[in-house]
Amino acid sequence: xxxxxxxxxxxxxxxxxxxxxxxxxxxxxxxxxxxxxxxxxxxxxxxxxxxxxxxxxxxxxxxxxxxxxxxxxxxxxxxxxxxxxxxxxxxxxxxxxxxxxxxxxxxxxxxxxxxxxxxxxxxxxxxxxxxxxxxxxxxxxxxxxxxxxxxxxxxxxxxxxxxxxxxxxxxxxxxxxxxxxxxxxxxxxxxxxxxxxxxxxxxxxxxxxxxxxxxxxxxxxxxxxxxxxxxxxxxxxxxxxxxxxxxxxxxxxxxxxxxxxxxxxxxxxxxxxxxxxxxxxxxxxxxxxxxxxxxxxxxxxxxxxxxxxxxxxxxxxxxxxxxxxxxxxxxxxxxxxxxxxxxxxxx
Numbered sequence: 546x547x548x549x550x551x552x553x554x555x556x557x558x559x560x561x562x563x564x565x566x567x568x569x570x571x572x573x574x575x576x577x578x579x580x581x582x583x584x585x586x587x588x589x590x591x592x593x594x595x596x597x598x599x600x601x602x603x604x605x606x607x608x609x610x611x612x613x614x615x616x617x618x619x620x621x622x623x624x625x626x627x628x629x630x631x632x633x634x635x636x637x638x639x640x641x642x643x644x645x646x647x648x649x650x651x652x653x654x655x656x657x658x659x660x661x662x663x664x665x666x667x668x669x670x671x672x673x674x675x676x677x678x679x680x681x682x683x684x685x686x687x688x689x690x691x692x693x694x695x696x697x698x699x700x701x702x703x704x705x706x707x708x709x710x711x712x713x714x715x716x717x718x719x720x721x722x723x724x725x726x727x728x729x730x731x732x733x734x735x736x737x738x739x740x741x742x743x744x745x746x747x748x749x750x751x752x753x754x755x756x757x758x759x760x761x762x763x764x765x766x767x768x769x770x771x772x773x774x775x776x777x778x779x780x781x782x783x784x785x786x787x788x789x790x791x792x793x794x795x796x797x798x799x800x801x802x803x804x805x806x807x808x809x810x811x812x813x814x815x816x817x818x819x820x821x822x823x824x825x826x827x828x829x830x831x832x833x834x835x836x837x838x839x840x841x842x843x844x845x846x847x848x849x850x851x852x853x854x855x856x857x858x859x860x861x862x863x864x865x866x867x868x869x870x871x872x873x874x875x876x877x878x879x880x881x882x883x884x885x886x887x888x889x890x891x892x
Contacts, residue, residue, distance in 0.1 A: 553608040564637045564640075564641065565641070568644075569645065572643050577642070578643075581651065594652075599660040606626040607626075610622050610669065630662070634654050637657075687760070694880050698877050698880065703772070703776040704869050712747075714804070716870055741804040748805060750829075753815055773809070831878065
């Protein structure tokens with residue numbers, strides 16, 4: 546089960562990153578690494594903290610069950626999932642002893658272990674073919690073949706849109722560090738038109754880029770528009786978590802809606818082009834939108850919305866999503882350039 550093993554390892558690294566970020570360790574704080582094991586329980590235990598610690602480890606226990614197959618199955622695999630969950634949580638809680646911003650506790654550890662156990666129990670009745678056998682694996686094989694780099698970009702794209710951005714789908718915001726500060730003075734820009742253009746071009750470029758990784762016989766139009774719909778749903782969910790349910794649709798402006806409609810219309814036509822033309826059109830759209838989102842001024846209403854953003858418990862998760870938003874486009878462009886010869890040879 547190589548897919549399940551890769552996913553288990555990736556998810557474990559994600560847990561480590563979110564749990565230990567920003568990695569400002571102080572190994573001389575006078576606290577023993579194992580002090581949390583016999584420390585009293587916290588005075589205040591919130592339902593949110595317990596729920597998050599349980600939910601965070603359910604996918605890990607679930608994935609380990611499939612990673613252990615076929616050598617270990619059922620309750621033997623469950624014991625492995627439980628042991629690895631407990632060990633990972635033990636290591637993370639111990640390292641948190643040297644982080645000034647974290648407080649390790651037995652309550653967190655027990656919640657993590659319970660999450661791993663629940664994930665393993667959920668996996669037992671499904672059978673191994675559910676993840677790494679016939680269902681999902683065969684579908685992605687039909688869509689991408691052996692092109693796992695394009696598949697990874699496809700799966701990562703919705704998560705690159707979670708972090709708040711001035712223009713919907715406007716990934717690749719590197720700010721003033723690269724592009725410098727541009728003074729637009731009193732020049733008035735129609736922000737609805739600006740966002741519509743950025744959104745449409747970015748979606749057209751991203752969709753064409755991903756289509757180059759899809760098999761020619763795959764239903765590319767339905768797959769790509771399904772990805773766009775999934776991205777919208779994930780954005781609504783996480784905007785509600787970040788800003789509150791009443792603000793969950795604030796990002797869905799007239800410019801974002803018209804941009805998605807226009808981009809999808811153009812995509813319908815562009816998918817019929819030759820691979821080489823797709824390549825250059827995608828590259829032009831993505832480079833153009835990258836320049837636009839970094840040079841054009843931010844929407845003032847977006848800046849006002851950020852004032853209501855209380856990150857709180859999602860601080861470290863938002864930091865991770867910001868990195869995903871920043872690196873997705875460079876990784877996609879690197880993959881495009883490395884595969885340029887293959888695209889040109891396709892007919």
